[in-house]
Each structure stands twice: as structure tokens, then as C-alpha cells.
Amino acid sequence: MCLLGLDIGTSGCKATIIDENGRVLSEAYREYALISERPGWQVLDPEQIWNAVVQVMSEAIQAKFCSRIRAIGVSSFGEATVAIDRNGRVLCNSMIYIDSRGALEAEALKERFGDQKILSITGTAIDPMYSLCKILWLKKNQPQIFADTWKFLLFADFILFKLGAEPATDYSLATRTMAFDITKKQWSVEILDAVGIAVDKFAQPVQSGTVIGKISLRYAHLFGLSQDVVLVAGGHDQACAALGAGVTQPGLAVDDLGTTECITPAFSKPILTKAMAANYYASVPHVIPDLFVTYAFSFTSGSVLKWYRDTFGDSFKAAALKQNRNAYELLIESASPTPASVLVVPHFAGAATPYMDHAAVGAIIGLTINTKPEDIMKGILEGITFEIMVNVERLAEAGIAINELRAVGGLAKSAAFLQLKATMMGIPVTTLAVPEAGTLGVAILAGTACGLYPSLAEAVKQLVHTEKTYYPDPILHQYYQKRFVQYKKLYPALRALRDTDQHFQ
Numbered sequence: 273m274c275l276l277g278l279d280i281g282t283s284g285c286k287a288t289i290i291d292e293n294g295r296v297l298s299e300a301y302r303e304y305a306l307i308s309e310r311p312g313w314q315v316l317d318p319e320q321i322w323n324a325v326v327q328v329m330s331e332a333i334q335a336k337f338c339s340r341i342r343a344i345g346v347s348s349f350g351e352a353t354v355a356i357d358r359n360g361r362v363l364c365n366s367m368i369y370i371d372s373r374g375a376l377e378a379e380a381l382k383e384r385f386g387d388q389k390i391l392s393i394t395g396t397a398i399d400p401m402y403s404l405c406k407i408l409w410l411k412k413n414q415p416q417i418f419a420d421t422w423k424f425l426l427f428a429d430f431i432l433f434k435l436g437a438e439p440a441t442d443y444s445l446a447t448r449t450m451a452f453d454i455t456k457k458q459w460s461v462e463i464l465d466a467v468g469i470a471v472d473k474f475a476q477p478v479q480s481g482t483v484i485g486k487i488s489l490r491y492a493h494l495f496g497l498s499q500d501v502v503l504v505a506g507g508h509d510q511a512c513a514a515l516g517a518g519v520t521q522p523g524l525a526v527d528d529l530g531t532t533e534c535i536t537p538a539f540s541k542p543i544l545t546k547a548m549a550a551n552y553y554a555s556v557p558h559v560i561p562d563l564f565v566t567y568a569f570s571f572t573s574g575s576v577l578k579w580y581r582d583t584f585g586d587s588f589k590a591a592a593l594k595q596n597r598n599a600y601e602l603l604i605e606s607a608s609p610t611p612a613s614v615l616v617v618p619h620f621a622g623a624a625t626p627y628m629d630h631a632a633v634g635a636i637i638g639l640t641i642n643t644k645p646e647d648i649m650k651g652i653l654e655g656i657t658f659e660i661m662v663n664v665e666r667l668a669e670a671g672i673a674i675n676e677l678r679a680v681g682g683l684a685k686s687a688a689f690l691q692l693k694a695t696m697m698g699i700p701v702t703t704l705a706v707p708e709a710g711t712l713g714v715a716i717l718a719g720t721a722c723g724l725y726p727s728l729a730e731a732v733k734q735l736v737h738t739e740k741t742y743y744p745d746p747i748l749h750q751y752y753q754k755r756f757v758q759y760k761k762l763y764p765a766l767r768a769l770r771d772t773d774q775h776f777q
Contacts, residue, residue, distance in 0.1 A: 273291065273292045273340055273342055273724060274289050274290065274291055274292075274297065274337050274340040274341045274342065275289070275290055275291075275292075275341070275342060275343055275344075275345070275715040275718045275719045275724070276288070276289050276329070276332070276333070276341055276343070276344045276345075276715070276718070277289075277290070277344075277345055277346075277347070277506075277710075277711035277712065277713075277714040277715040277718065278325060278328075278329070278344065278345070278346040278347070278431060278506075278711070278714065279346075279347050279348070279509060279512075279708075279710040279711045279714070280321065280325070280346065280347065280348035280349065280427045280428060280431060280509075281348075281349055281509065282306065282316065282349050282368060283303055283304070283306065283531070284301055284302055284303040284304060284324070285301070285302055285304075285321065285324050285325050285328055286299060286300070286301045286328060286708070286710075286711060287299060287300050287301075287325075287328040287329050287331070287332040287333075287711075288332065288708055288711035288712070288715070289332050289333070289337055289341070290706075290711075290712065290715050290735075291340075292719070292724055293734070293735070294705075294706055294712065294715075294734065294735030294736070294737075296706060296708070297337065298332045298333075298334055298337060299332055299708070299711075300327070300328040300329075300331035300332040301328060302324040302327050302328050303324075304316070304317075304320050304321055304324050305320075306368070307365060309365070312371070312372030312373070313367070313371055313372065313373065314367070314368050314370050314371045314372075315365035315366055315367055315368065315371065316352065316365060316366050316368060317365050317366075318354045318362045318365070318366055318427075318430060319362055321427065321431075322430075322431065322434055325431055325434075326494075329495055330494075330495065333495050333496065333497070335496065338495070338496040338497055338498075339498065341497055341498075341501055342501065342502070342718075342719075342722050342724065343483075343501060343502045343503075343504050343718035343719065343721060343722040343724075344432075344435065344487065344501060344502070344503055344504065344718060345503075345504040345505075345506040345714035345715060345717045345718035345721075346428040346431050346432050346504075346505075346506045346714060347428055347506040347507055347508065347509045347511075347512035347513075347710050347711070347713065347714045348426060348427035348428035348431070348445070348506075348508070348509055349368075349369075349427065349508075349509055350369075350403075350426065350445055350447075350448030350508050350509075351368065351369040351401055351402055351403050351406075351448050351449075352366040352367060352368045352369065352403070352406075352426070352427060353366060353403045353406070353407065353424040353425060353426060353449070354366055354424070354425045354426075354427065354429075354430040355410070355417060355418075355420075355421040355423075355424055356421070356422055356423055356425060356430070356433075357420050357421065357422050358422040360433070360434075363417050363420055363421060364410075364414070364417050366427075367406040367409075369401035369402075370401070370571075370630075371406065372400075373400075373405075373406060373409045374400035374401070374402075374405030374406045374408070374409050375400045375405075376409075377400070377404075377405040377408040377409055377412075378398050378399060378400040378405045380408075381398050381404075381405070381467075382398050384466065385398070385463070385466075387549050388546065388549060390450065390463070391544050391548070391549045392544050393453050393454075393455075393460050393462065393463065394447065394450050394451065394452055394453065394454060394460065394463070394554075395447055395454040395542055395544065395554050395555035395556060395564075396447065396448075396450050396554040396555075397548075397549040397550075397552055397554070398450070399450075399552065399628060402448065402449060402450035403424065403426075403448065403449035403450065403451070404449055404450040404451045404463070404467070404469075405450070407424060407469065408467055408469075411468070411469070421473060422473070423439050423473060423474065423475055424449075424473055424474055424475075425439060425441070425475055426441050426445040426446070426448070426449075426475075428441075428442075428445060428505075428506050428507070429441045429445065429475050429505075432484060432485070432503050432505070435485075435487055435488065435491055435503055436485050436486060436487050436488030436491065436503060437484040437485035437503040438476070438484055438485050439475035439476065440475050440476045440477075440478045440482070440484040440505055441474070441475040441476070441477055441478070441505070442477070442478055442479065442480040442482070442505040442506065442507045442508075442559065443457055443477060443478075443479060443480065443507075443557035444480060444507040444508040444511040444512075444556055444557050444558065444559055444565075445507060445508050446459075446474075446477050447508075447554065447556045447557060448508060448556075449474070450463075451463050451464055451469075451474070452477065454542055454555060454556070454557055454564075455542070457477060457557070458477060459471045459474055459477065478505050479505070479561060480505055480506060480507040480511075480512075480559035480560075480717055481504060481505065481559065481717040481718075481720055481721045481728070482504065482505045482721065483502045483503070483504055483721050483722070484503055484504070484505050485502070485503045486499060486500065486501060486502055486503060487499065487501045487502075487503060502718075502721065502722050504714075504717055504718040504721040504722070505717075506559070506713075506714035506717055506718075507559040507713075507714070507717070508556070508559075509710050510526075510528065510534050510536045510565070510567055511536065511556065511557075511558055511559045511565050511713075512559055512709075512710050512713035512714050512717070513526050513528055513536065513680060513709040513710040513713055514526045514536045514538060514558065514559075514565055514709075514713070515558075515559050515560060515709075515713035515716055515717070515728070515732070516680075516706070516708070516709030516710060516711070516712035516713030516714075516715075516716065516736065517678035517680055517704060517709040517713075517736065518678060518704075518732050518736040518738075519536065519537070519538050519565075519678060520538065520560060520563070520728075520729065520732055521538060521563075522537075522538055522539050522540055522672075522673070523537075523538075523673060523674065523675040523676065524537065524538060524674075524675070524676055524678065525537035525538070525674045525676075525677055525678070526677070526678045526679075526680060526709060527660070527677040527678065527679050527680070527681075527684075527693075527701070528680050528681045528709075529573060529574065529679060529680065529681035529682060529683035529684050529689075530573065530574055530681040530682055530683070531573065531574045531575045531578070532569060532570060532571055532572070532573055532574075532575070532624075533569060533570045533573035533574075533656065533659075533660060533681075534567055534568070534569035534570075535567075535568050535569070535660060535663065535664070535674070535677065536565050536566070536567055536568075537565065537566060537568075537667065537672050537674050538558060538560075538563050538564070538565050539563070539564050539565070539566075539671075539672050540562075540563065540564070541564065542555035542564050543555050543564075543566075543670060543671055543672065545670060545671075547666075547669060547670040547671075548566070548670050550626075551625060551626035551663075551666045551667075551670065552624075552625045552626060552627075552628045553566045553567070553568060553625060553626070553666075553667065553670060553672075554566055554567060559713065559717060560728055566667070566672065567625070568625045568626070568660070568663035568664070568666075568667055569624045569625055569663075570618065570623075570624050570625075570656065570659045570660060570663075571619075571621045571622050571623070571624045572618045572619065572620045572621050572634070572656070573618070573656045573683065574600070574681075574682055574683055575620065575621065576616075576618045576620055576634075576652050576655070576656060577600055577603060577604075577652060577683075579620060580603065580648070580649065580652060581599055581600065581603060584645065585599065585603060588602045588603050588606070598685075600682070600683070600686075601685070601686060603649060604649070604653065604686045604688055604689055605688065606645070606646055606649055607646055607649040607650040607653055607688070608644075608646040608647050608649070608650040610650075611650070611654070611748075611751060611752070611755070612647050612648075612650035612651035612654050613638055613640075613643065613647050613651075614636055614637060614638040614639060614643060614647055614648060614651040615636075615637040615638055615651060615654075615655065615658075615755075615758065615759055615762065616634070616635070616636050616637075616648070616651040616652050616654065616655030616656075617633075617634050617635040617636075617637070617655060617659075617759075617762050617763065617766065618634055618652065618655045618656045618659055619632040619633055619634045619635075619763070619766075620633075620634040623763065625663055625666075626662065626663060626666045627763065629767070631770065632763070632766070632767065632770075633766060633770060635762065635766055636648065636651065637762065653689055653692055654692070654696065654752075654755075655759075657692065657693050657696045657697065658696070658755075658756060658759040660697070661696065661697055661756055662759075662760060664697065674699065675699060675700075676699060676700045676701075676702060677693075677697070677699060677700070677701045677702065678702050678703075678704060678709070678738075679693075679701050679702065679703055679704075680704060680707050680708075680709040680710075681707075684703055684707060685707075687740075687742070690703065690742045691742045691745075693742070694742040694743055694744045695744045695745045695748045695749050695752065696748075696749065696752045696756075697744070698744050698749045698753075699744065700741050700742065700743055700744075701741070701742045702738045702739070702740070702741040702742075703738070703739045703740050703741075704736065704737065704738060704739055705736075705737040705738070705739050706735070706736070706737070712735065712736070715735075716728060716731045716732065716735060716736075719731055
């Protein structure tokens, strides 16, 4: 018996096939390009993503697995929607969260409702990144496309629809639209009526792990699968990664260490307070019933290392090629073994939570004639960790404690970085036997939906296994706590400088 998990990201998609014991049997990955149609416009082509999905499924589903695959689940990034007509035809490219459109619509929503009202309904503060603001921009600026739209689907919903499912969206993805009532578990008629959008332009909300159809005859034949393969609603990629990392109770959080970094802690009931709204923390239904999660994230984590590699790291790229190793591993190994003499603010592409300041700028503070490359690399590793420490501190103030991190993603392969993270943050950091937590999470949902596991709890017990735990160095932790006090002063100072000097805008 096998399960197929699909994870749809903003830069690529992955298909992973696992057996009933959680062993990865096959996987495939394809990248696709982000399209900048004009300055500030950042979109994805849904048809290009669908073609990539077909490619990864074709590659992952080898002949020996065809008869064994029982269910398919899908996770995806949030916010971006796919506008389709009644024939399922894609009407336009999809605006992603960093697309600049929707800012005026967000301001209008703030004037009409206010942040606290929207928060009390949707679990999110008002921000242009959410689907509702993008759809309102489309309604105003491209009214014919809006009029022709039958459904606005989130990307996981779109992929499942293409495979043969009915239009449906799980609660965790629906929340990323800023139009979903997280208490009633339905689209907010109050919000949608006020902005002139019919509720039926959205897919039917369902609990994650719900069977929403079977694979179509066309794609069953294409992939060599049985027509009895069921299609299962997955969820938002970070919530699915939390499930795949075993984040099934308060106090635990998954730390997804990729191009961006996102920590996703679990808690038992929605927290709809001013402290949450002020720091842009949403209360999102977990893919596990009766639990909630939030997302605290940085736009620049691995991407700052990529910047350093591409700007200053030619020697590391050459060495990596010669040694058949990953250039990032060599970069991290090159970092100073002692704490950095510089402080790095990693806002190289703006600041995410708790500031949500897209105009924020990065900085390297403390440069001298004696500063060496290894000091800057160590400063980068410390800076991206300090940024997450700001979020953990703000979450604690809002009532969400994190006692342990489960690390996944590319940077989770570095033992040196995970030890540094544990020491700086003062909490254990644990790796997983199956590091692809996102696709494992949707496979767990799919397997439970088709009866392979009696419950999500049993599936997690059977499939999610920890590998190694890194514990803090208590002496160094005290040093970093003092350093953290200094770090927290830098963003306000840089913002004040930016507000008074046009060169920083």
C-alpha cells in the first residue's frame, strides 16, 4: 500500500511516494519561474504549475508503484488564487503574497471593518498579501475576468480539481483568503456581502483529510493508476509540515528552514487578541481537528546565504563542485567558531512578522578593517536566528509558548547551524527521520482518509520519528541573550533612518 503526497511551493513542486510505514520510495521535483509582469507585480502561471505537477507525478509513479497507490493528498502555499471559468479554464495568472497589488483594497477594508473585527472573524489581521485584497483589485481593475470567474481556487484545490475532485478547500487554506470564518468554519457572508463578492465564487470548505473525489479516468490512464485512487484535501503547506513533524500538541513547533523561514506552533483554541493582530499572527485551523496554528516567519533566511554565495562565494561554489558537496554546507562550515563581531539584520527582502514591513532594509553593523568573511557568515547565521527569536518572544507575550522546535528544510541538514540555533534560542531543536515533513503530512492525511490508519494520532505515532536533538549550551546562551538585547534595537533605528533619508527608501 502506498500514498502519494504533492507539495506545491512558490518556486517548485514535489511528489513523494511513501509506504504504509512512512518510508520514502520515490520522489521528484520540478521548478517553475516567478513572473514579474511589471514592477511590483509578482505572479505564477497556474498552467505552468499544473504541467510541472504532471511531470513530477509521472516521474515519481514508477511502474512498480502503480497498483499500490491508494490515495493522493496535496498541500500548497497560501494566499494566491486561481481564477477558473465554468469549463475549468484558467483566466489569468495568479498574484502571490508579495505582489504589490491589493494595498488600497486593504486600506479600504481597514476603514470599513477595522483590524479587530476582521481578526475576530477570520483569525487574521488585514494585510494586502491575503487573497481577498487581490480579488478586490481584480474586481476593480479587470472586471471582465472577475465576472467570468466561476471559482477562485487556492493552489492545492486547483491541483485536486484538475485531477478530478470537486471544487473544495480545506479550512487551513481557506483562512489564508481573509474571507473565512474560523469559528463557524464557513465563508464569511458578512465580509463577502460587504465587498460585493458572492460566496459561491469560492470552493466548498472541508476539514483537512476529507475525501473529495477520485482520480479522473484521463489521469488514471496517464499515470497508470487505478480509478479507485481517492483524492484527499490536504492543507496549507506549513500546517501540513506541522503534522508531518509531529506538532500535535501545544508547546511544539515546526521550524521550516528554507529560502524563507517559518515556525508553526500548535495551540488549543483561536487567540483573537490585539497582541496577535499587532504582530500579524493569524489563528489558523490546524489540519488536525480542534487544534490551531499560527505562522511566524522571515522573508529571508536561506536567501541571505544565497545572496552571500552568489555575491562573494565563487570560491565556495568552485570547491563544492570539486568536492561534490553543497556550497551552503561549505559556507556554514566556514563561519567563525566563536560569536560574530558583527550584527546582521537579515531584512534583505523586507521584514515579515512581527513587523510586516515590506520596505525594511538589511544591515551589517560593526564592520572594521579587521572583519573577515567568516565573521560576516557567522553574523548572517546569528542574524537569521535572532529574527526568529524576536518572533518567539512576541508569541510568548501573546500566550503561545514554544518549548521545542522540529527542524525541517534545507538548512536543517547542517548540524552546526542547528546547534547554534538551539544555543541562541535556549530550547531543544530536533531533526526528523523523514525531513520532507510537508509531503509526509499530506500522506498522513490521505492515508487516514482512506482507512490505512485508524486516526491521525495513530498515523503520526507510526510514521513520524525524531532523529537527533540539539541542546543549548547554557553559557553561550547567556551571552546571546545579551547580544539579543542589542539586536532588537536595530530594526527601529533602521526604520527611523529610512523614514528620514530617501536613500534608504
